[in-house]
Amino acid sequence: MSVSIKANKTLFANRRISDQMYITLLVASVATCLFLIASVLVPNFFQLQNMLNLVTNNWAVISLGVGVTFLLVSGNFDLSVGGIVALSGVLSVWFAQSIGGANALSTGLGLPYWLALLGALGGALAIGALNALFVVKFRIPSIIVTLGTMMVARGIAQVITQGSQRNTNLPDEFGVLGSLKVFGTSIQLPVVFMAALLMLAIFIERKMLFGRLTYWIGANPTAARLSGIDNAKHITYLYLFSSAIAGVVGILLSSEFQSGYSNRGMLMEFDALVIALLGGIAIAGGFGSVIGMFFGAIILAVVTSAATGLTLSPDWQFILKALAVFLAIMAQTWALTRRNQ
Amino acid sequence: MTSHQPPPVLSVEKLIKDYPGVRAVDEVSFSIQASTVHCLVGENGAGKSTLIKMLTGALQPTQGVMKVNGTTYQPSSTKDARRSGIATLFQELQVVDELSVLENLTLGMEQSRFGFIISSDLEQRVTQTLATIEPSIDPSARVSSLSVAQKQIIEIARAASSGANVIIMDEPTAALSEREVERLFTVIRRLREQQVTVIYISHKLDEILSLGDTVTVLRDGKHIVTKPLSEVAGRAELIDMMIGRSVFQSYTVRSAVTDEVVLSANGLSNSLLNNVSFDINKGEIVGFYGLVGAGKTEIARALFGADKVSGSILFKGQPVGNSPKEAIAAGIALVPEERRTQGLFTNLTIRENIPVMNIRRMSDNGVFRSADELTAAVNYVEKLGIATDSIEKHTEKLSGGNQQKVVLAKCLFSDADLLLLDEPTRGVDVGAKTEIYDIIKNLADEGNSVALFSTELEEVLGICDRIFLLYCGSLESVIINGPNLDTTDILNVVTGGDRGGTQ
Structure with a gap:
């Protein structure tokens, strides 16, 4: 009896921090270091308001990053989220615009506002369902499928807006959601959405069976199937989850700008992918966390806003992002191989 | 008398290969004469693969000498072995489906100037080689349109035309039909006429008896004998030399076995299985024994619902076999063949x-x-x-x-009631093996049923209550384990001895 308890203790006592925790801490400390360096170099950088802005200005990409992270952990890409942002925004405007405007672009379907939002969300979910159909049923690599649906979604948005914008003939309540201040503070509803989504995602990932299923499928899809997991169903849920997030982001953005614009969310799919990779999510699947993705977003935000603060031309943004990505990935690979020696 | 003979094309002297804790090849010495078909036989774990890996440069010997045409030979890679004229026909074919036969034959041997391929007599040479060993294959055909057997012949032709004078073939007939095997044999005989030496490894003893000139038997890493097949008195003598001893048996009759059927499979058939039917009882450990490719993994996967088969599978009276999810819910669990993947x-x-x-x-x-x-x-x-x-x-x-x-x-x-264990001790050291056997026995004693799928006779005889013998996707015979089993009979069945000349 006492022997068994002793063995129990050692088996528990030797729980060193997991690789997952190690990488997340690494990403978080890189983000902190970069922030401190930027604070020294850039005047007025070290201010509470600026710290908050780093997060709140990026609410859309961080929200998209949640869905993308889950899919990457399951071993799948989602490049369609930027296109869905455009599509759902344009749909919400088109559905809500009243009938009988002066020209085609100011004439919508005249649906009640709530129905317009539901319809826009439905459009977003349809793209997610399309992703799932091709990836799960026809076994086409997800990177190709979502590259295609990215263009499908943006293409439909383009047709509806005739390559331009729809911003007239909207009901008064249309602009409320995107600029609503909550709790009597200056915090806007979209930021609250992001925060709530992050909490929910972390809970699902760490505490729910759903999160664990995602890791199992990503770590070894064959073993998962032979262990009785319904990979197809789970990946379908993940694509619907990701497209629903993108749908909401699109609706909130179109409300904030009170317009449906087919180029909205351009390159957001890549930013979402970049912050996930910066956050230590393995492109092969089975490894990564939403918290890591969040700190990845902070790294990217610090680098780009510090560059602007240093009066570096915005033209340099892509080069900077590229440098950040390469450095982060190399640092992770190096850290993991060193640790596993 | 030996002085009149030319030096053997390939010889090994006191070859040793040690792995941590086990000697896989133990002071093996024999030689192979030029222009013969030299067969290598032995049970699983006898040291055949290790020996072949050393000959092809994939492994380095711990001690001992290998010689090619009398000179010392120390290949550091398969490429290196090719330069010494030793080519290997791997089980996984290395042909490029998208290219033509001719392009495949000249692959890697093209001559170029400034990056442009220049024409040489190469194409003519390989076309001729192909024509001598298998005239029916059109050199301009696309390889993707060929059968597995024809692709194999392309590989053989490539080896022969690259100047290899020794070709090692490891279980080349594993994926071939009866007729294709005949054609491969014709090719091998033509190669022999072209002064090429073939080292032929197979579990199918009939093939060895009909094709080989000389046979070398290995057992437990040791060399048993090398002699002309004309001096071998049929299958029985070969099997005796391969086993050499009565297989160690620790089996004792178990009392937990009941007559209550938990699983009954009826007429399982697919491209690799041929009308397989059997029952498994509660508390019983059954073994499925056969050679590589006999259909063991296919049966395990079919019972678990991982692959589709026709026929019916009833588990505790309910049909199963549609998906692993359903099987697990019903109480069946699988330890798959490939543990890591x-x-x-x-x-x-x-x-x-x-x-x-x-x-x-x-x-x-x-x-x-x-x-x-x-x-x-x-x-x-x-x-x-x-x-x-x-x-x-x-x-x-x-x-x-x-x-x-x-x-x-x-x-x-x-919490499964039936465990399907596909090669559960492959790549596992001896100590852990015994522990795994104990776990299996305990499970069955607690009233669960276990199906063990194995290529190791010793393992099957050690713990199984009943043993199903498989050959080429068919259930050939069922035996009840006990003290007086004739292992020679078992090996005879799983190497196709019962089929006689009918198939």
Whole structure:
């Protein structure tokens, strides 16, 4: 009896921090270091308001990053989220615009506002369902499928807006959601959405069976199937989850700008992918966390806003992002191989 | 008399290969004469593969000398071996489907100037080689349109035209039909006429008797004999030389076996199985024994619902076999053949691996029961004796035996009543093997049923109550384990001896 308890203790006592925790801490400390360096170099950088802005200005990409992270952990890409942002925004405007405007672009379907939002969300979910159909049923690599649906979604948005914008003939309540201040503070509803989504995602990932299923499928899809997991169903849920997030982001953005614009969310799919990779999510699947993705977003935000603060031309943004990505990935690979020696 | 003969084309002297804790090849010496078909036989684990890997440069010998045409030969890679004229026909074909036959034959041998391919007599030479060994193949045909057997012949032709004078063939007929085997034999005989030496490895003794000139028998890493097949008195003598002793048996009749049928399979058929029917009883350990490719894995996967088969599978009276999910829910668990790619989540920890096959038990309205997971992990690590200092160890860092125990723990956690174990001790050291056998016996004694799928006769005879013998996808015979079993008979059945000349 006492022997068994002793063995129990050692088996528990030797729980060193997991690789997952190690990488997340690494990403978080890189983000902190970069922030401190930027604070020294850039005047007025070290201010509470600026710290908050780093997060709140990026609410859309961080929200998209949640869905993308889950899919990457399951071993799948989602490049369609930027296109869905455009599509759902344009749909919400088109559905809500009243009938009988002066020209085609100011004439919508005249649906009640709530129905317009539901319809826009439905459009977003349809793209997610399309992703799932091709990836799960026809076994086409997800990177190709979502590259295609990215263009499908943006293409439909383009047709509806005739390559331009729809911003007239909207009901008064249309602009409320995107600029609503909550709790009597200056915090806007979209930021609250992001925060709530992050909490929910972390809970699902760490505490729910759903999160664990995602890791199992990503770590070894064959073993998962032979262990009785319904990979197809789970990946379908993940694509619907990701497209629903993108749908909401699109609706909130179109409300904030009170317009449906087919180029909205351009390159957001890549930013979402970049912050996930910066956050230590393995492109092969089975490894990564939403918290890591969040700190990845902070790294990217610090680098780009510090560059602007240093009066570096915005033209340099892509080069900077590229440098950040390469450095982060190399640092992770190096850290993991060193640790596993 | 020996002085009149030319030096052997290939010879090994006191060759030794040591692995940690085991000597796979033990002072093996023999030589191979030019322009012969030299067969290599032995049971699984006799040292054939290790020997071949040393000849092709994939492994370096611990001690001993290899000679080609009388000069010392120390290949450092398969490429190196090719330069010394020794080519290997691997089981996995190395042809490019998208190219034509001719392009495949000249692949890697093209002559170029400034990056442009220049024409040479190469094409003519390879076309001629192909025509001598198999005139029916059109050199301009696309390789993707050829059968497996024809692709094999392309590989042989490529080896022959690249100047190889020794071609090693490891189980070349495993994926071939009866007629294709005949054609391959014709090719091999033509090669012999072209002064090419063939080293032929096969479990199918009939093939060896009809094709070979000389045979070398290995057993437990030791060289038993090398002699002309004309001096071998048929299958029986070959089998005697391969076994050499009565197989060690620790089997004792178990009292837990009942007559209650838990699973009955009827007429299982697919491209690799041929009308297989059997029952498994409660508390019983049944063995499925046969050579590589006899259909063991196919049966295991069919019972588990991982592959589609026709026929019916009833488990406790209910039909199963549609999906692994359904099988697990019904109470069947599988330890798959390939532990690393099919069984384990290697980048996850021991703790995270164990609960996967019983997710319903792990979920509390969708919330994962982390505390239960910890308890289960600690329990199984202790119960199965998984050697680790922590349940947080990544399973890729465990030894083969401990990895297999984690896979077993996964299956045990699913509360299955029937365990399907596909090669559960492959790549597992002797100590862990015994422990795994004990786990299996305990399970069956507790009233579960176990089906063991194995290519190791010793293992099957050691723990199984009943043994199903398989050959080429058919269930040939059922034997009840006991003290007076004739292993020669068993080997005769699984090497196709019962078929006679009918097939």
